[in-house]
Amino acid sequence: MKTNIIISLKLTLVLLIITAGLYPLLIAGAGKAAPGGGKGETLSVHGKVVGYERVGQKFTEDKYFWGRPSAVEYNAAGSAGSNKGPSNPDYLATVQARIDTFLVHNPGIAKEQIPADLVTASGSGLDPDISPEAARIQIARIARVRNLGADKLEALVNAHIEGPFLGMFGPSKVHVLKLNMALDELK
Template identity: 40%
Template sequence: MNKSASQSGTGTFSFFTVLRIGVVFIVLCGIVYPLVCTGLAQVLMPGNANGSLVKNASGEIVGSELIGQKFADPKWFQGRVSSIDYKAEASGTNNYAPSNPELIKRTQASIDDWKANNPDVPISKLPIDLITNSASGLDPHISPESAKAQVPRISKLTGISLDQLNKLVDAHTQERDWGLFGEPRVNVLKLNIDLETLTRK
């Protein structure tokens, strides 16, 4: 009799102990920890925590520096090809082999567009990142070479001098992180925001 009561008490004790521990961890991990992390992020890096949003000269939010955009007008700097049309809710790309007919067709179309819009720059000077898709389809950057290859076209369409545009690209060129990681790059959205400012002068 005593043994049975003892076992029953142990079972009850174990259940409530587990229940209390579960509640404690739910509060700590599900409420306290996220709130602390969110609060620290808002204090230490509010821009990053809120999506790295980019504003134009009027203070309007025009995008994120982490997500590429499509610029239809050829007077703007163009970014990389995106097979998902820069839709941030579904990042990714078609994993085509180099011999895939669809990839060849899409690449040829990009080359034809380049020839039509950039007659002053031969195809041999076309940087590869302007006709290739990034893994996410959302890459907001291009190489400095890709930006400068577009300068002659933009200069003709906007009337801004080649020298001014090249200096603009240089000013927006980000070097390797810590001098070691990644490649030199240019954020297309930020570059076009400053280009828009130049066109108004």
């Protein structure tokens, strides 16, 4: 009996050292070695941090490209989806309201032309990317508001398209904050 208790205490001490000491140090070290030193990759303009690489932002002004809607208002501390299915009346009303808002700000676009990623939230609620089609459908509005040529904006969108991971995993995408940063730099 005494032997079993001593073995149990030794095992408990070893596991305590591993799980409460070594493992947290290993994870903290991996975080420090990651891009951004464990604090996230920031995006800056003229030395001022304007956002994060992997967290979307809400853009509602007509002079900017709009990103994907968020069920959590882009709150990284509360990453989540809405958990409402496609037959839920509240969800359908929310999507319809997003469609109506988009159509008001983008006259001349038919409801059927709106890419789904502009009116549906991602699972995390933090998606910083939209599809190239979602960016292109907004060009007419931004060209009108900023008094820029649509061809210039088309070239800007094309320059910001990121291909699939390793050329084959996932869709092509456009990082909205990076695109809007470049948009502000246009003369």
